[in-house]
Amino acid sequence: MKINRSNRELLRLDRDGNCEKARIVYVTEASPDAAAAAEAVRRNAPERIGAARRRGAEITAAPGGGLFEVTVNYDGDTAADAPRRQRRAGDRRWRFLVTSDYATRSDALATVRSVYRSGSARIDPGTRVDWNGRAGRESVSGCVRVLEPRFCEICRATFRPASLNTAYKRRAAEVVGKVNAAVFHHWAPGEVLLESIIQGEIFHNASGEELCDVVFHFAIRPNGARRCAGQLLENVDGWDYVWAVTGSDPGNGTELVTSLHVSRIYERTLFNALEI
Numbered sequence: 001m002k003i004n005r006s007n008r009e010l011l012r013l014d015r016d017g018n019c020e021k022a023r024i025v026y027v028t029e030a031s032p033d034a035a036a037a038a039e040a041v042r043r044n045a046p047e048r049i050g051a052a053r054r055r056g057a058e059i060t061a062a063p064g065g066g067l068f069e070v071t072v073n074y075d076g077d078t079a080a081d082a083p084r085r086q087r088r089a090g091d092r093r094w095r096f097l098v099t100s101d102y103a104t105r106s107d108a109l110a111t112v113r114s115v116y117r118s119g120s121a122r123i124d125p126g127t128r129v130d131w132n133g134r135a136g137r138e139s140v141s142g143c144v145r146v147l148e149p150r151f152c153e154i155c156r157a158t159f160r161p162a163s164l165n166t167a168y169k170r171r172a173a174e175v176v177g178k179v180n181a182a183v184f185h186h187w188a189p190g191e192v193l194l195e196s197i198i199q200g201e202i203f204h205n206a207s208g209e210e211l212c213d214v215v216f217h218f219a220i221r222p223n224g225a226r227r228c229a230g231q232l233l234e235n236v237d238g239w240d241y242v243w244a245v246t247g248s249d250p251g252n253g254t255e256l257v258t259s260l261h262v263s264r265i266y267e268r269t270l271f272n273a274l275e276i
Contacts, residue, residue: 001028001032002029003027003044005026014051014214019051021052023072023074024072026072026075027069030236032066034062034068038057038059042049042054042057052075052076056204057070058070074083078166082246085205086191087205088209089160089211092276093119093157096153096155097151098151101147102145102205103145103148104145106142107140107229108129111127111266129141153220154215156215157275158211164214176194177266178193178194179267180192180269180270186196189268190223190238191220193239194271197214198215200214221238229246236262246258
């Protein structure tokens with residue numbers, strides 16, 4: 001394959017006369033296809049022109065007969081670009097985020113004060129909220145909207161774009177919405193829920209290697225005790241769901257919790273397919 005640099009050049013200089021942006025046009029002969037032409041030009045074009053760095057090569061014309069016009073773009077590093085220039089395939093960076101979401105809760109931690117009208121019956125609501133004071137089927141309680149902490153961990157992983165093929169995407173998609181079945185990034189089984197996977201734009205590092213970032217969002221809910229209907233249940237996995245069955249006491253007709261249950265809502269899986 002023969003590569004010719006044309007005289008079609010566009011250079012932009014800064015106040016000191018240094019090139020800060022450029023477009024250089026090349027023409028290839030006897031190229032088997034467009035991809036080969038673009039890659040050959042990218043490898044042979046200068047890495048820098050002044051202060052501008054080579055960003056990539058694109059096909060801008062294909063007259064036929066093995067001829068391709070390839071344009072190489074150059075641009076100066078920005079403050080945002082500088083960290084990416086140092087990245088390599090296989091880099092992993094973790095960070096955590098704690099926010100809060102609104103949730104509804106049908107019981108309180110405790111009833112801390114009750115005020116009765118003179119002569120009215122003393123009825124203990126326990127931890128119920130907006131309870132109508134009746135037991136059994138006639139019992140009705142309300143709920144309150146509360147803020148609950150939301151703990152997330154985010155992993156930014158750097159990949160070569162070629163490794164993000166269809167097979168990898170299928171494997172990764174299969175574990176979204178599932179919970180870790182084994183220890184993952186220091187978290188015990190049952191504590192990590194994979195919420196989303198987002199691929200970023202392709203960029204080049206200082207060595208000219210083509211890379212891209214993939215961001216993984218995990219919601220964390222530690223294992224431990226859970227409170228439900230005024231009862232405390234120990235050793236509950238983070239993403240399991242606790243619920244109660246209530247009934248009335250045959251002796252005095254007051255409502256009570258007859259049983260607590262832990263249900264598994266999310267499927268468990270290994271996160272090995274993510275390669276992070």
